[in-house]
Amino acid sequence: MQSTDTHLNANHARKFSRRERSATLAFWAFVAPMVIGLTVFTLIPIVWGFLLSLSHAQNTIHVGHFIGLANYQDLLTDEQFLRSLWTVVIFALFIVPLTYVVSLSLALLVNRVGWGRPFFRTVFFLPSAVSYVVASLIWRVSLFNGLPFGFANKVISAFGVGPIAWIGTVNPPWYWLVLVTARLWLQVGFYMIIFLAGLQEIPRSVYEAAAVDGADRGWAVLRHITLPQLRNTSISVLLLNLIAAFQAFDEFYNILGGSGASVGNTALARPPLVYLYGLALSDQDFGRGTAGAFILTMLIFAVTLIQGRILGFGQAD
Amino acid sequence: MKTRPWQDRLGDVGRYGLLALLALLFLIPFYLILRNAFMTDAQITSFHWSWLPLPPHGENFQQLFKDPAAPLLTGLENSAIIAITTLVLQMLFSSMAGYALARIPARGRSVVFFLIVATLMIPGAVTFVPTYAVMAYLGGVNTRWGIIAPGLFSAFSTFLFRQFYLGFPAEIEEAGQLDGLGYFGIYWHLLVPNSTSVLMSLGVLTFIGSWNSFLWPLVIGQDPSSWTVQVVLSTFLTAQTLELAHLFAAAAIGILPLVIVFLLMQRYIVEGAKFSGGK
Known part of the structure; x- marks a missing residue:
């Protein structure tokens, strides 16, 4: 056996x-x-x-001529690069809260109506199918065209205000309005969908309990029930949006940029990726180009960590 | 039955009014593309605003395709090939890897999973300079495969597929083994047919993302023969070499395929958006 x-x-x-x-x-x-x-x-x-x-890599993608941290030093004392970091921070300060408020408001509005809900949801979500290049084209050439035939100028002329050069004006910096509204239009529908999904997961019983306690409408419900229940959704929306904002390139390049016959305004607002694009592709300086990429990555990590410290990372508490 | 207080009905009117106003605002850019695409330049730049392009100038589209200075057809062809290849192969590679990570017990699994999660944390667009250096070394500059290749390997999709396949019941493998299926058979005959909703949701988002992507195709496609439709449109825009009417006709053609895909596949796109938002 x-x-x-x-x-x-x-x-x-x-x-x-x-x-x-x-x-x-x-x-x-x-x-x-x-x-x-x-x-x-x-x-x-x-x-x-x-x-x-860590290399001196001008016109070459080969590693070899090591120069220590000189590229990082150069960039961190390069006024243009530092200004590009400021530019993207300012951009994020505009676009992140605005996107949050607008997409949440749209979700709350759409969620409250019965009849016509699919229609409104589609209309707000449809811009997600449009590329940044096409949106930039509409914004630059038609919507915010500085000449009298631009749509925005047509609208303000009805109020007796003369045409404004939206993209070229430095004081006040109207170009921020152009840049921020373009991204807002493109992305709020996507985040609205995420909020709608979050709203649908809030159990009815929570609202019923609140109604018993006398809080059954308006701000009280929003503040004490809806927003806390949407906490995790809010955190992931803010995080996705913040990381995307720091990598802005398309609308800055296409709304402000110029080549050939047209004169660009890139100097007005140049985010880091546009600056690095010029450094690597035009100047062929791959040493500094890659150093800048690492600095920006570190900045994104830092901002993400700070946000995580303040709001948590969206896991269950 | 409780009668609704008048405040509720007033609230309804206010909500619908506000929604209608916002909907109009959101549709203005689409309206502007269509209006301008069917006008002449003189009509577009006219001091007198006309709301409708009357009579419609459809010849803009014909002239645009005949214009040798506007490689729009090449751009459309490149974009279609790139977006479809990316869609098919990204879904294949990430569902394969997701399946293995979720359901095949093997040595080295945690190492591979760690690699995927670590890659997730790297902000994609930032690495375009170093990736360009590697692509230049591999000879991918100015080629379609150079534009396509980095987009085929998505840690994010792999992660989502792994989560999805983790939720499948253990009986799937037992049923497969009874039918004499190996790992590949189980994946192909049992898991893939049961993940069409995820494949569609992620696939359609991948397709849209690929068609609309700009920075990487701009970096790699330096020669007009490898321009995607976005790079073509951007070149028209920033160089301003084209008539306004033609510019808008080109933009209309550039977004038409996606608007159609969007309207037909909206259900899946909504699902995909929820996945991406961590739901």
Whole structure:
């Protein structure tokens, strides 16, 4: 009896290890494309980029001529780069709270109506299908065209106000209005959808309990029930939006930029990615270009951590 | 039955009024594209505002496609190929990896999962300079595959697929083994057919994101033959070499495919947006 038992056990172990081996083989076959792809297009660029950021790499993508932290030093004393960091901070200060308030308000409004809800939801969400390039085109050439035929100028002329050069005016800086409204239009529908999903998850019983306590309408319900229940949704909306704002490029490049026959206004507001694009692609300075990318990444981490400290990261408390 | 107080009905009127006003505001940019695309330049820049393009000048579109200085057709072709390839392969690679991470017990699984989560934390657009350096080394500048390749590997989609497949019952593997299916058979015949909703939701968002992406195609596609439709439109816009009417006709063509996809697939896009928001 004893011998059959060990025999069975050995058989079992062999079978098991064979199964384990085939599982490991299958696992690596399934994850291979992803692992290789992320290694080549994310991990290697980070390592290579870090080495480049420590190198003098003008007109070359090869690492070798190490100069320590000189690129970082250069950038952190480069007035234009520092100003680009300020520009993106100002932009985030405008766009993040505005997007939050507008998308939440839209969600609350749409959630309250019965008839026509799908229609309104579609209308507010539809701009998400439009690219930043096309939105920039409409905003720059038609909506906020500085000439009298621009739509905004047409509207204000009805109130007897003369045409305004929206993009070219420095004082007051109307171009911020152009930049912020473009992104607002493009993205509030997306965040509205996320808020609508959050609103639908709030159990009815919570509102019923509040009604018993006498708080059944308006601000009291919003402040004491809806907003606390939306806490996790709010945090993820703020976080996604903040990280996206710090990587702004498209609308700044297309609304303010110029090439060929047209004169651009990029100097008015140049976020870090537009500055780095010029540094790497036009000046072919990959050392400083990559150093700037790392500085911006660190800034995004820092801001995310600060926000996480203040609001939490959205996990259950 | 409780009668609704008059404040409630007044509130309804106010809400619908406000919503209608906001809806009009949100539709203005679409209206402006269509209006300008069917006007002549003289009508667009006229001091007298006309609300409708009458008579409509459809010839703008014909002239636009005949204009040799405007590589719009090439752009549309490039964008279509890039967006469709990205959609198919990104969904394939990330669902495969998500399946393995969720359901195949193997050595090294936690290492791979850590790699995915670590990649999630890196802000994508920021790394365009170092990724450009690698792409230049690999010879991908000015090629379609150079524009496509980095977008095929999404840690985010992989993570979502893993979460999704973790929720499948353990009986799936048992049923598969009874039918004599191996890991690949289980993935292909049992999991993929049961994840169409996730595939559609993430897929349609991937397609829209790829069609609309700008920075990376701008960096890699430096030669007009590899321009995507966004790069073509941006070049028209920033160089201002094109007539206004043609510019708007081009913009209308550039967003038309997406508006159609959006309206047909809205249900899935809403689901995808919820996933992306962490719901």
